[in-house]
Amino acid sequence: MSRVIALVDANNFYVSCERVFNPKLVGRPVVVLSNNDGICVARSNEVKALGVKMGTPWFQIQDLAGRHGIVALSSNYTLYADLSNRIMATLAGFSPKQEVYSIDECFLDLTGMHHRMGGIDHAALIDFGQTIRTRVGRWVGLPVCVGMGSTKTLAKLANHVAKKRPQFSGVFHYGQISAREQNQLLAGIEVGEVWGVGRKIAERLKQRGIHSVLDLRDADPKSLRNTFSVVLERIILELRGESCLDLEDIAPAKQQIMCSRTFGELVTNGKELREAATAYTTRAAEKLRAQGSVAGAVQVYVRTNPFKERDPQYQAAVTIPLISPTDDTLHLVKAALNGLQQIHRQGYRYQKVGITLLDLDAPRSRQMQLFDDADPVELHSRKALMSTLDAINRQMGTGTLRLAAEGYGQRWKVKSESKSPCYTTRWDELAVAYAR
């Protein structure tokens, strides 16, 4: 039986989330900005039509924004994460096998559904796709598109078609058209649109005369494997309908956990760098405990602002191995500050510090060390301390209880000038409806 994979993807996800609770934004040009209100990370169709590219710095389009009345919002990740959970829960009802691929998209395995004697009932499958769209629209209030195909790569491509070509009304199944029509379709799509083919590889492919998706599909997988990599070979096979990528319905534990931010204003003194490093290590440690892992090493990273070409530039990173793997905020912070001390140089204006927890593992494999001075009683009470910390911060809000080393002034904190309320996760920020 041939496989059917669907890729369901929200349209302009962050912008659509904002519109759910602020309908005045519907039909208006809207962008959502990154942390520090730096760059555009989501654009409404109206903004895309004005030619604003993903990742454009906000300050560069001030004029355009003024002329067209573009509304810019700071990102509200709490809201987006909550709506994402609602979408995923809704979509889980359509298939026993779901892979949540990113905050706004998931794969669903529809194999065996709408099968009739002799094969797939394409019309029924497309109806099913419409049902998915309608239900997510009613239950969560967000617009999605559905792409279907016999491999993940084809489902991704089909989703692209569903989004770009209005005649399909948001649902496209690659198998719904004839082989000849498929060739025509693929010939009209640039090779860079394929999932896994980025800017660099697209350029190199074009130098070899491979311009369209059709060119890529019909290229020789073995020879491209040699000049590129096994990744590209798999992409070609997937485009031909030969499945190389499985649906991962159980999310594997993260192999590394990062936390980094560009500062609200450049930082010159060591005290503030240490405060930020402490804060980010604390966040990373919370995520670490949430997934039930321990870290074997902490990496610290600092850098100046690369866009300020006249400023002296510096960047450095160091990895501090831990004697025994831990999920204890205090131990992790200590290692991070130790690392920071090693790479911190005076005389620079720092823009960013980042923390990465590495060598993650399940805690059961904890190996006692020859010079391990950990007192089992202390170990136990520290565990209790960490879970209490997490419980309070979960209930009362992040940062309610924190290390004094995070500081109080926090001038380095990110800027967020126009953030919408956390409509769905904070009692004091609930949406209010007025009756007239």
Place this chain on the structure above:
DNA sequence: TCTGGGGTCCTAGGACCC
């Protein structure tokens, strides 16, 4: 003045071992 954050996988090359 103002330019994000968090991940994954693959490969090449060096270190090391026998």
Place this chain on the structure above:
DNA sequence: TCTGGGGTCCTAGGACCC
């Protein structure tokens, strides 16, 4: 004068994704 070879592990860096 003559100076191996094969395998594994680790890391850094590049490319990609959203």
